Amino acid sequence: MERIRNELTDYRGTGMSVMEISHRAPQVLELLERTQEKIRRLMGLAGDDVVLFLQGGGSLQFCMVPMNLSAAGDAVDYIDTGYWAAKAIDTARQLGRDVHVAAKNHSAIPLALNVWADARYLHICTNNTVMGTQWQDIPASPIPLVADMSSDILSRNIDVSRFALIYAHAQKTIGVAGVTVVIVPRKTQEMIQPGLPSFFDYRTHAVASSNYHTPPVFAIYVVECMLDWLEQEVGGLKAMETLNKRKAALLYETLDASTLFRCPVPLGSRSMMNVVFDAVNPKTVPIFCQQARDAGLLGLEGHRARSGFRASLYNAVTLEDVEALTRFITDFERRYG
Numbered sequence: 001m002e003r004i005r006n007e008l009t010d011y012r013g014t015g016m017s018v019m020e021i022s023h024r025a026p027q028v029l030e031l032l033e034r035t036q037e038k039i040r041r042l043m044g045l046a047g048d049d050v051v052l053f054l055q056g057g058g059s060l061q062f063c064m065v066p067m068n069l070s071a072a073g074d075a076v077d078y079i080d081t082g083y084w085a086a087k088a089i090d091t092a093r094q095l096g097r098d099v100h101v102a103a104k105n106h107s108a109i110p111l112a113l114n115v116w117a118d119a120r121y122l123h124i125c126t127n128n129t130v131m132g133t134q135w136q137d138i139p140a141s142p143i144p145l146v147a148d149m150s151s152d153i154l155s156r157n158i159d160v161s162r163f164a165l166i167y168a169h170a171q172k173t174i175g176v177a178g179v180t181v182v183i184v185p186r187k188t189q190e191m192i193q194p195g196l197p198s199f200f201d202y203r204t205h206a207v208a209s210s211n212y213h214t215p216p217v218f219a220i221y222v223v224e225c226m227l228d229w230l231e232q233e234v235g236g237l238k239a240m241e242t243l244n245k246r247k248a249a250l251l252y253e254t255l256d257a258s259t260l261f262r263c264p265v266p267l268g269s270r271s272m273m274n275v276v277f278d279a280v281n282p283k284t285v286p287i288f289c290q291q292a293r294d295a296g297l298l299g300l301e302g303h304r305a306r307s308g309f310r311a312s313l314y315n316a317v318t319l320e321d322v323e324a325l326t327r328f329i330t331d332f333e334r335r336y337g
């Protein structure tokens with residue numbers, strides 16, 4: 001945010017703000033190219049994997065994935081692990097896909113999958129933002145694996161070669177709302193269906209280097225700033241993962257030691273990004289919320305679909321932020337436990 005503030009009225013010596021520059025100007029074309037390269041480098045993508053910057057959020061990808069990778073009536077497989085995975089399933093059904101659910105569990109990561117060999121792809125949500133569960137290991141899939149990484153992309157080192165497609169909106173771990181990153185490896189480009197309206201066809205955006213229509217330039221610029229921070233200040237993806245693990249471990253340890261709060265998510269399913277927890281006695285909820293707010297600890301309310309509490313520990317949350325929260329919980333425990 002400090003870099004953005006400093007560059008806001010003069011983008012790299014142009015005398016213009018990045019908000020004012022035409023999306024056809026060389027500076028923006030270079031921004032698109034550089035940001036793509038940085039994602040490629042950080043994630044270890046192959047040279048012919050396409051990286052796209054699209055709009056429409058994770059929600060538009062719930063449509064574009066079935067449209068591009070299957071035809072109406074085709075069998076597609078989904079793992080239903082929570083609120084957003086279920087929305088992806090609903091959308092595929094609305095588009096007339098024959099959705100098979102390989103496993104369903106909203107409170108823990110499923111242990112076994114029943115994948116349909118005839119399905120066009122298997123869709124997985126790697127981190128379940130609302131339920132606070134996360135796949136620690138990516139499951140083996142006999143069919144092309146598609147991942148919604150909206151709430152954990154670039155938060156940990158992951159073997160990208162396992163995926164036939166990855167999508168993630170930027171606003172949680174790598175930027176602000178307005179841009180969605182989609183990674184389409186070469187092998188998947190051959191699966192894309194003919195006859196799609198141009199806008200919905202990944203190839204349209206690939207051929208135009210994400211400049212088919214006006215791209216969300218400012219949001220992409222913020223992603224570049226975040227990637228620079230991740231690479232230069234954090235020290236790369238492995239260092240980011242180590243830090244994220246420390247943050248999550250500290251908070252889970254504090255909750256497990258508490259008599260007032262409990263985390264309902266079993267050990268092997270716990271998310272590093274979204275720590276959900278509940279009050280043992282509901283009467284403590286308003287007191288905790290008020291005192292947390294007074295202490296400057298904001299945004300701890302759970303998602304409306306789950307209630308309880310949720311601490312989101314995305315990349316930008318520091319270890320010191322998490323320490324402030326754990327100190328507060330420990331102190332609250334001492335006073336009310």
Ligand SMILES: Cc1ncc(COP(=O)(O)O)c(C=O)c1O
Pocket residue numbers: 056057058059060084125127128129130148149150151169
């Ligand atoms: C995992 C996941 N997928 C998809 C979405 C929907 O994304 P959007 O609001 O960008 O459409 C969300 C929203 O938080 C999410 O957490």
